[in-house]
Amino acid sequence: MNRQHTLPALFLILSFLTACNLEQEEQIIGVKIYEHSGPYDQLFASWNTMGINTGFCSEDLISDQAFMKEAREKGISTFVIFPVFFNPEAIAESPEIAAINQDGNPAAEEWVEFVCPSREDYRHQVVEHARQIVREHKPDGISIDFIRHFVYWEKVYPERNPATLPLSCFDSLCLSHFQAVTEISVPDSFNTVPEKADWILKNQEEAWIAWRCQLITSMVAQITVAVREEKPDILVNIHLVPWARDDFDGAIERVAGQDVGDLSKLSDYLSPMTYAHMVKQSPSWIHHIVEEVYMHSGGTVIPSVQVGKAYLDNEYSLEEFRETLEAALQPPSSGVVLWSWERLMAEPEKADLFKDIVTAL
Numbered sequence: 177m178n179r180q181h182t183l184p185a186l187f188l189i190l191s192f193l194t195a196c197n198l199e200q201e202e203q204i205i206g207v208k209i210y211e212h213s214g215p216y217d218q219l220f221a222s223w224n225t226m227g228i229n230t231g232f233c234s235e236d237l238i239s240d241q242a243f244m245k246e247a248r249e250k251g252i253s254t255f256v257i258f259p260v261f262f263n264p265e266a267i268a269e270s271p272e273i274a275a276i277n278q279d280g281n282p283a284a285e286e287w288v289e290f291v292c293p294s295r296e297d298y299r300h301q302v303v304e305h306a307r308q309i310v311r312e313h314k315p316d317g318i319s320i321d322f323i324r325h326f327v328y329w330e331k332v333y334p335e336r337n338p339a340t341l342p343l344s345c346f347d348s349l350c351l352s353h354f355q356a357v358t359e360i361s362v363p364d365s366f367n368t369v370p371e372k373a374d375w376i377l378k379n380q381e382e383a384w385i386a387w388r389c390q391l392i393t394s395m396v397a398q399i400t401v402a403v404r405e406e407k408p409d410i411l412v413n414i415h416l417v418p419w420a421r422d423d424f425d426g427a428i429e430r431v432a433g434q435d436v437g438d439l440s441k442l443s444d445y446l447s448p449m450t451y452a453h454m455v456k457q458s459p460s461w462i463h464h465i466v467e468e469v470y471m472h473s474g475g476t477v478i479p480s481v482q483v484g485k486a487y488l489d490n491e492y493s494l495e496e497f498r499e500t501l502e503a504a505l506q507p508p509s510s511g512v513v514l515w516s517w518e519r520l521m522a523e524p525e526k527a528d529l530f531k532d533i534v535t536a537l
């Protein structure tokens with residue numbers, strides 16, 4: 177074979193190998209699971225039958241040796257769900273650590289309460305907690321949750337006026353941290369939190385958004401450094417608020433502080449919580465969000481979808497669940513994560529449908 181023929185032949189072989197490799201790259205078919213009374217061998221045997229290859233698990237389950245042993249034996253990957261700034265227990269103990277909204281009140285709505293993201297002692301505790309879980313229980317991955325600023329997005333519907341979304345944190349720590357990092361000074365004539373917040377948002381909004389995105393990104397960086405020291409091959413997933421870049425006047429950065437491009441560089445997966453039914457969106461919206469996250473991050477996107485009703489009382493039918501799964505699995509998605517296993521078990525028809533769809537992939 178002369179050189180003229182060798183190169184195209186090599187190209188064909190390489191293309192073939194690449195295609196094989198892509199085909200072999202397994203999609204993540206996951207479920208979030210919070211509690212289980214066992215026996216675990218039966219649980220994971222049913223996951224094997226249903227095509228589920230990954231569990232996104234509470235710390236309680238990850239800390240259960242029998243759970244982890246059975247998961248390994250059945251070839252199930254385990255991620256620990258790791259909440260960061262949502263921490264009502266810590267706030268109940270020390271109310272002064274709560275994040276503060278632009279109106280001067282604690283960042284809290286119903287069950288959602290957030291800690292101020294500038295507190296070095298809290299951040300250090302979080303990092304060491306992540307390190308300890310990974311050191312002791314060696315999960316395959318960590319799924320970083322509530323890694324954002326306060327917002328009760330579960331009840332933010334399409335018609336919501338962006339100006340009514342809460343902005344935090346404006347406690348004294350964040351106000352001085354922001355001014356020190358950016359070398360911006362809030363004029364002395366402003367005394368109250370609402371006055372200072374108002375001045376910053378009117379005069380230095382861009383710097384403020386960048387600074388508070390960095391608070392979130394740097395928290396992910398600190399956690400990933402620590403867990404990779406304990407387990408170099410650990411996988412990192414990040415839970416995202418399910419908003420496209422321009423939704424609600426750029427709220428994914430402006431309100432939640434999630435810069436998907438920067439977060440993608442630090443992680444293996446990005447998982448938007450595309451609970452369409454809950455936020456009054458159609459199933460096709462899930463694909464739109466996946467495309468958006470992929471386009472702005474270049475990362476591997478695994479949308480999370482809801483199985484049962486939540487917050488709203490209107491029917492969530494089997495047909496809507498089918499459309500939800502189909503939209504979630506459409507490329508560039510790299511799989512799907514169900515919220516949750518408990519809800520799936522409560523609705524056998526949805527469990528059968530899910531099994532039919534994912535085992536046919």
Ligand SMILES: [Zn+2]
Nearest residue numbers: 292345347350
């Ligand atoms: Zn703060």
